[in-house]
Structure formats: structure tokens, C-alpha cells
Amino acid sequence: xxVISQKPSRDICQRGxxxxxxxxxxxxxxxxxxxxxxxxxxxxxxxTANQGSEATYESGFVIDKFPISRPNxxxxxxxxxxxxxxxxxxxxxxxxxxxAGELFFGEGSRLxxx
Amino acid sequence: xxxxxxxxxxxxxxxxNPLTVKCTYSVSGNPYLFWYVQYPNRGLQFLLKYITxxxxxxxxxxxxxxxxxxxxxxxxxxxxxxxxxxxxYFCAVRELYKLSFGAGTTVTVRA
Numbered sequence: 550x551x552v553i554s555q556k557p558s559r560d561i562c563q564r565g566x567x568x569x570x571x572x573x574x575x576x577x578x579x580x581x582x583x584x585x586x587x588x589x590x591x592x593x594x595x596x597t598a599n600q601g602s603e604a605t606y607e608s609g610f611v612i613d614k615f616p617i618s619r620p621n622x623x624x625x626x627x628x629x630x631x632x633x634x635x636x637x638x639x640x641x642x643x644x645x646x647x648x649a650g651e652l653f654f655g656e657g658s659r660l661x662x663x
Numbered sequence: 664x665x666x667x668x669x670x671x672x673x674x675x676x677x678x679x680n681p682l683t684v685k686c687t688y689s690v691s692g693n694p695y696l697f698w699y700v701q702y703p704n705r706g707l708q709f710l711l712k713y714i715t716x717x718x719x720x721x722x723x724x725x726x727x728x729x730x731x732x733x734x735x736x737x738x739x740x741x742x743x744x745x746x747x748x749x750x751x752y753f754c755a756v757r758e759l760y761k762l763s764f765g766a767g768t769t770v771t772v773r774a
Contacts, residue, residue: 553706582761591753592707592764641706649695649714652762654706 551575551644553655561661567630570658572642577622579645582652583615586639595640598625632662666690667756669765677773682744684768686737686754695757696737698728701767702750710752713737724748744772 552575562568572581580599584592595615596604604617618626629636639659643652667688676682688694698710711722718730728739739752749772754765 555706580760591766594761594763597760643707647712649697649712650757650760650762651697651709651712652707653709654699656706659704 551578551646551653553642553644553653555642555655555658557658558656559659559661561663562632563663564633566632567628568632568660569626569628570640570642572625572627572655574623574644579622581619581625582643582645583617583625583627584641584643584654586641586657588637592641595627629660632660634662636660637662666758666763667696667754667765669752669754669768671768672766673769673771675771675773676744678746679743682739682741682748682770682772684739684752684754684770686739686765688735688737688754688756690756690758694737696728696730697755697757697762698722698726698737698739699753699755699764700724700750701753707753710739744770746772746774748772 554573556571582597583595585595586592594607595610596606598604598617598619600619600622614630616628639657641657642655669686696713699707700710701707710726711720713720713730721727726741730737752768755762
């Protein structure tokens with residue numbers, strides 16, 4: 550398994566502002582994944598963050614809205630920019646471990662945008 | 664099209680009864696399949712995985728899952744459910760470098 554710490558655990562934000570979520574892993578990992586879980590919904594992959602290169606974004610997600618940093622092999626940040634109420638979600642950081650590439654998740658960051 | 668489907672939004676069982684949460688998949692080749700559980704206000708916890716080999720996979724907290732290639736299913740099971748098993752359960756399949764998740768099934772175990 551992996552110990553993954555996310556900050557903040559929750560926040561209430563105003564429309565039009567930006568918030569940066571931090572993810573710290575207890576050991577070095579090649580890829581880190583950022584997922585979004587909208588209220589009552591499943592998980593959707595936002596992007597994959599590799600150290601030393603730009604993040605790879607999934608269809609429907611763009612760097613201007615969700616800029617990601619990956620400065621080293623144990624840390625990543627996801628920024629949710631110019632927030633609107635539709636961005637109210639749980640944002641989850643995850644890393645890959647194990648023989649089948651199973652993911653292990655942080656506790657998530659629950660954002661509410663007013 | 665969804666790669667995994669969880670046909671039931673909700674499953675309700677009495678404590679002590681068997682619990683089954685259904686999942687079907689639609690990927691080509693040999694699938695890597697997973698089950699996760701999410702307790703209220705928590706992140707996802709890994710339960711078990713199927714890569715190859717025995718069709719019956721055992722995981723955490725007394726859960727097991729049965730892989731059925733002919734029916735393209737990977738149902739999660741527990742012989743005797745506990746109230747503490749009440750949670751949201753996700754089936755997932757590996758597609759290239761990422762996991763794709765089903766819509767989730769809310770399990771409620773009543774005392």
C-alpha cells in the first residue's frame with residue numbers, strides 16, 4: 550500500500566477564485582493520478598502527472614483550468630482555477646502500486662464552491 | 664461506452680446474509696479488474712484484484728470476487744454481511760495506463 554496525504558481535506562471557496570491541492574506520498578512513485586468525484590458520481594481521471602514532464606490531461610480537462618505541478622517523485626499539486634459551483638467535487642490523488650497497477654488513494658479534498 | 668458497468672445503484676441486505684455486488688466489463692484481451700470501497704467522507708480503499716489464475720479472488724475484510732470470462736463479470740461477494748460493510752463500492756478495470764471506474768453501488772446492511 551501507500552501513505553498518501555492530501556491538503557486541504559476540505560474547503561469552501563468563492564466563485565472565481567483558485568485553490569491548490571497538495572498531495573504527498575510516503576515513497577517515490579513514477580506516476581501520480583488526479584481524479585475528480587462529483588457529488589453522487591463515480592471517479593473521473595483528470596490527468597496523469599509524471600515527474601519532469603508536463604501532465605497528460607484526459608478529454609474534457611485542460612491545463613488552464615487544472616494546472617498540475619510535479620516537482621519531485623513524492624509530491625504533486627493540482628490547482629482548480631477560476632472556480633464555479635460546478636467545480637464542487639472531491640478531488641483525489643492516487644498512485645500506482647502492486648503487480649496489476651492497482652491504485653491507492655489519498656483521503657480526498659472536498660471542495661465546495663459558492 | 665463504459666468499460667465497466669455496475670447494474671445496481673443500491674443493494675440492501677440484512678446483517679448476516681450474503682452480499683453480492685455486481686460488475687460486468689467490456690474490454691478486449693485479458694482484463695485487470697479491481698474492487699474498491701469508499702466509506703463516508705473517506706477516500707477509496709483497495710479491496711482486491713484479478714489479474715490471472717484462479718477465478719475466485721480473496722481480498723480484504725472477508726470479501727471475495729469471482730471472475731467469469733464467459734459472462735464478462737466480476738461480482739463482489741461476502742458470505743455474511745456486517746453493518747460496517749455499508750459503503751459505496753466501485754468496480755474498476757485497467758485500460759492502458761489508467762483505471763476506469765464503474766458508477767458505484769451503495770450497499771446498506773441493516774441490523
